[in-house]
Amino acid sequence: xxxxxxxxxxxxxxxxxxxxxxxxxxxxxxxxxxxxxxxxxxxxxxxxxxxxxxxxxxxxxxxxxxxxxxxxxxxxxxxxxxxxxxxxxxxxxxxxxxxxxxxxxxxxxxxxxxxxxxxxxxxxxxxxxxxxxxxxxxxxxxxxxxxxxxxxxxxxxxxxxxxxxxxxxxxxxxxxxxxxxxxxxxxxxxxxxxxxxxxxxxxxxxxxxxxxxxxxxxxxxxxxxxxxxxxxxxxxxxxxxxxxxxxxxxxxxxxxxxxxxxxxxxxxxxxxxxxxxxxxxxxxxxxxxxxxxxxxxxxxxxxxxxxxxxxxxxxxxxxxxxxxxxxxxxxxxxxxxxxxxxxxxxxxxxxxxxxxxxxxxxxxxxxxxxxxxxxxxxxxxxxxxxxxxxxxxxxxxxxxxxxxxxxxxxxxxxxxxxxxxxxxxxxxxxxxxxxxxxxxxxxxxxxxxxxxxxxxxxxxxxxxxxxxxxxxxxxxxxxxxxxxxxxxxxxxxx
Amino acid sequence: xxxxxxxxxxxxxxxxxxxxxxxxxxxxxxxxxxxxxxxxxxxxxxxxxxxxxxxxxxxxxxxxxxxxxxxxxxxxxxxxxxxxxxxxxxxxxxxxxxxxx
Numbered sequence: 001x002x003x004x005x006x007x008x009x010x011x012x013x014x015x016x017x018x019x020x021x022x023x024x025x026x027x028x029x030x031x032x033x034x035x036x037x038x039x040x041x042x043x044x045x046x047x048x049x050x051x052x053x054x055x056x057x058x059x060x061x062x063x064x065x066x067x068x069x070x071x072x073x074x075x076x077x078x079x080x081x082x083x084x085x086x087x088x089x090x091x092x093x094x095x096x097x098x099x100x101x102x103x104x105x106x107x108x109x110x111x112x113x114x115x116x117x118x119x120x121x122x123x124x125x126x127x128x129x130x131x132x133x134x135x136x137x138x139x140x141x142x143x144x145x146x147x148x149x150x151x152x153x154x155x156x157x158x159x160x161x162x163x164x165x166x167x168x169x170x171x172x173x174x175x176x177x178x179x180x181x182x183x184x185x186x187x188x189x190x191x192x193x194x195x196x197x198x199x200x201x202x203x204x205x206x207x208x209x210x211x212x213x214x215x216x217x218x219x220x221x222x223x224x225x226x227x228x229x230x231x232x233x234x235x236x237x238x239x240x241x242x243x244x245x246x247x248x249x250x251x252x253x254x255x256x257x258x259x260x261x262x263x264x265x266x267x268x269x270x271x272x273x274x275x276x277x278x279x280x281x282x283x284x285x286x287x288x289x290x291x292x293x294x295x296x297x298x299x300x301x302x303x304x305x306x307x308x309x310x311x312x313x314x315x316x317x318x319x320x321x322x323x324x325x326x327x328x329x330x331x332x333x334x335x336x337x338x339x340x341x342x343x344x345x346x347x348x349x350x351x352x353x354x355x356x357x358x359x360x361x362x363x364x365x366x367x368x369x370x371x372x373x374x375x376x377x378x379x380x381x382x383x384x385x386x387x388x389x390x391x392x393x394x395x396x397x398x399x400x401x402x403x404x405x406x407x408x409x410x411x412x413x414x415x416x417x418x419x420x421x422x423x424x425x426x427x428x429x430x431x432x433x434x435x436x437x438x439x440x441x442x443x444x445x446x447x448x449x450x451x452x453x454x455x456x457x458x459x460x461x462x463x464x465x466x467x468x469x470x471x472x473x474x475x476x477x478x479x480x481x482x483x484x485x486x487x488x489x490x491x492x493x494x
Numbered sequence: 495x496x497x498x499x500x501x502x503x504x505x506x507x508x509x510x511x512x513x514x515x516x517x518x519x520x521x522x523x524x525x526x527x528x529x530x531x532x533x534x535x536x537x538x539x540x541x542x543x544x545x546x547x548x549x550x551x552x553x554x555x556x557x558x559x560x561x562x563x564x565x566x567x568x569x570x571x572x573x574x575x576x577x578x579x580x581x582x583x584x585x586x587x588x589x590x591x592x593x594x595x
Contacts, residue, residue: 104571197551211550240557241550310534321511328512330586335577344589349514361513365504365523366530368511382537384547389540391548422526423533439551467552 010076010170010224014117017075018064024057024075024119031077031121035168038493043143044153044163045079045122052088053077053121060117071116073231078113079163079172082123083130084215085204086110093206094128094138097327097334097355107204108239109173109215109232116231121169124159128357129324130180130208132156133428134419137359142416145187146493148455151413154184154428157218161188164218165491171228172218177209178312179408179432181216182444186408186460189446189491191225191477192218194432196467197439198243200229201236207323209316210241212436221485222445222477226250229470245468254474261294261476264401266302269431275411277450281459282407285447285480289405292479300397300404304390305434311390312433313426314370314383321367324360327352362422391438398466403476407431408444408460412452431462440467445477446488456489496535498528 008016016022035048060075080086083093085103092098110120127137135143135158143158145151146166153162157174161184164172174181176194185192193216200215207213217228233247265286270279286296304311329335329351336350356364370379397404409428419425435442447461461480465473504524508515515523569582578585 101575104567104574198554237559240559241554243552307537307540310537313530314534314537325512329577331584332575333577338587342587344587345512346514347587348512349509352512353514356513361515361519362523362526364511364513365507366527369499369503369507369527369531372507372510378538379534381547382540382542384549385542385545386537386540387551388545388548389542391551421529423529426530426533437551 007170007220009221010073010219010227013076013170014072014074017060018070020064024060025054027075028053028057028077028119028121031169034166035122038166038168041144041149042146042162042166042493043125043141044159044166044168046082046092046094046125046140046159047089047123049089049120049122053119056119060119071231072227073113074117076118076171077121077169078118079122079124079160079169080110080120081126081157081160081172081174083126083175083206084109084173085206086120086123089123091123091206093130094126094140095355095357095360096139097352099139099334101332103204105204108201108236110204112232113173118231122163124157124163124172124174126159127156128360129206129320130156130175130177131320131359131363133179133183133425134414135159135184136416137357139357144416145413146491147189147457148413149493151415151457152187152418154187154409154413156180158184160218161185161190161192164188164190164220166493167491170219171224173215174218175205175213175215176436177212178316178436179429181218182432182442182460182462183409183428185218185444187413187458189458189488190218190220191222191443191445192216193225193229193443194435194441195229195233195470196441197436198241199233199441199468199470201239201242203236203238209319210323211319212316222474222481223251223254225443226254226474243468248471250471250474253471254478255482256475257292257479258402258472258475261289261292261479262297262401263289263294263476264297264300264397264404266300266305266404266406267298268302268305269406271410273410274407275450277412277448278407278410278459281448281461282405285405285461288480288483292483297401300400302393302397302434304386304393306430307386308390308434308437309426309430311383311386311437312429313366314379315387315437317363317367318371318380319367321364321371324364327355329355359422387437390434394434394438394440402465402472404464406462406464408462412450412457412459435464441465441470441473443473443477445481449489496531499524499531
């Protein structure tokens with residue numbers, strides 16, 4: 001069922017529900033059956049919301065029977081990363097510190113999905129507080145890659161990406177702070193979009209790096225991803241960092257090729273440090289765009305690319321150390337049992353040490369250090385200065401091209417346990433962090449396969465466009481997809 | 495290239511971060527954080543004179559909302575996640591000494 005070109009579009013699925021050829025209940029039942037058969041193997045979800053989903057599906061079918069208006073996602077099952085608040089089920093962020101946390105409210109993105117008739121069927125496993133690139137940092141165990149269950153799905157939104165690849169749902173939500181949507185999309189052979197900073201409300205997204213975080217969609221096709229982003233994008237008075245810029249109709253011209261398209265291909269993006277299959281996929285994609293009439297612009301350079309990781313691993317932990325200070329064992333979350341001689345400091349320090357896993361502790365420590373007296377200028381201020389230079393580099397590049405093409409990740413999915421050293425894990429994000437640093441939009445789409453130990457592993461190619469230029473991003477991606485959708489293979493799981 | 499972190503520095507940071515770490519955790523994080531800081535030290539080689547820091551990708555400034563009261567979330571929904579409650583209050587260990595602080 002999953003993978004290949006035989007997957008119906010979300011629009012077709014909704015048309016079926018609206019015209020009562022199928023029903024929302026049928027779609028949800030099919031989704032729940034798929035989840036039940038594959039969860040023991042994959043662990044994509046922390047929680048399956050069976051009752052909630054069936055109840056909502058019945059209501060949507062009843063509304064259709066009464067002739068009421070249902071939205072653009074009527075009856076569509078959706079998987080949601082477990083760091084996005086839902087007023088039903090739990091919202092744990094993959095962390096023991098939030099093991100039983102039940103959000104009192106829905107994230108704006110959830111409200112908007114539901115307004116369009118979507119049905120949340122499960123909360124997806126993720127790296128704890130979205131910190132990681134493999135989904136191995138979850139307190140609830142790793143998610144496995146549906147293409148090869150000995151490998152990671154990428155992260156931190158690995159559960160969302162793997163769930164779409166494995167056919168749990170036609171779409172999922174993830175969050176992307178430094179590549180956490182695009183890299184797992186690449187490793188699982190699906191489309192993943194990091195919208196421009198400020199495009200989607202962060203209200204109800206548990207904060208990691210507040211100047212970097214964005215919620216975005218996973219789907220099988222660019223058009224499906226655009227449809228989901230359409231539903232969730234836009235100004236929200238509850239998130240003062242959302243942009244007061246109208247959301248264009250992403251689907252209106254999505255199938256119209258960009259005339260006089262100029263694709264930027266920085267030479268350093270096909271570095272010899274990348275897996276050869278990754279470089280081949282990127283160069284093949286450039287050839288395809290050239291065949292489609294695009295000019296390939298090699299005369300652009302993003303020399304600070306390699307400094308992106310250093311910049312990111314100052315800014316993101318700094319913001320995380322501040323954001324995660326709220327987990328103190330007082331108002332919600334895990335609280336340590338105190339001995340009679342222990343005081344409030346012990347309550348904070350022991351609750352946090354017991355509740356947070358090692359990667360989260362490491363990033364809190366790193367962030368606390370770079371913000372501490374005597375180091376702030378050397379690390380945090382410097383990183384913010386480099387951030388401005390990185391943004392300026394993108395501005396200069398986009399003066400010469402519509403979109404920048406490159407790899408999403410330097411390698412295909414790696415084996416579980418394959419990156420035990422934290423720094424080697426951080427380097428997975430070398431091609432993705434800069435879009436977050438600069439606030440531009442980017443997506444990963446399937447661009448080919450690598451043959452590794454007789455297994456075919458998906459490879460993602462990344463496109464990056466100016467901030468708030470999602471219409472161009474989708475059109476450019478759609479041009480490649482239209483020419484290559486038939487090359488997609490069915491995901492081999494089950 | 496920065497000096498590796500000392501054990502005392504890591505213990506100090508753990509205290510600032512409100513994390514009660516065992517000695518072997520301190521030692522493990524000391525090595526890992528030192529190697530990450532070593533990588534980050536590459537930023538030190540860049541010429542950043544006269545470059546304004548950029549804290550936010552779109553150079554936004556604070557936006558003030560209209561002062562319109564809205565109904566609060568129900569107390570019950572907020573307290574259901576609390577580790578300890580007494581009536582409508584969060585229960586915490588005693589903070590002040592006898593007779594106030």
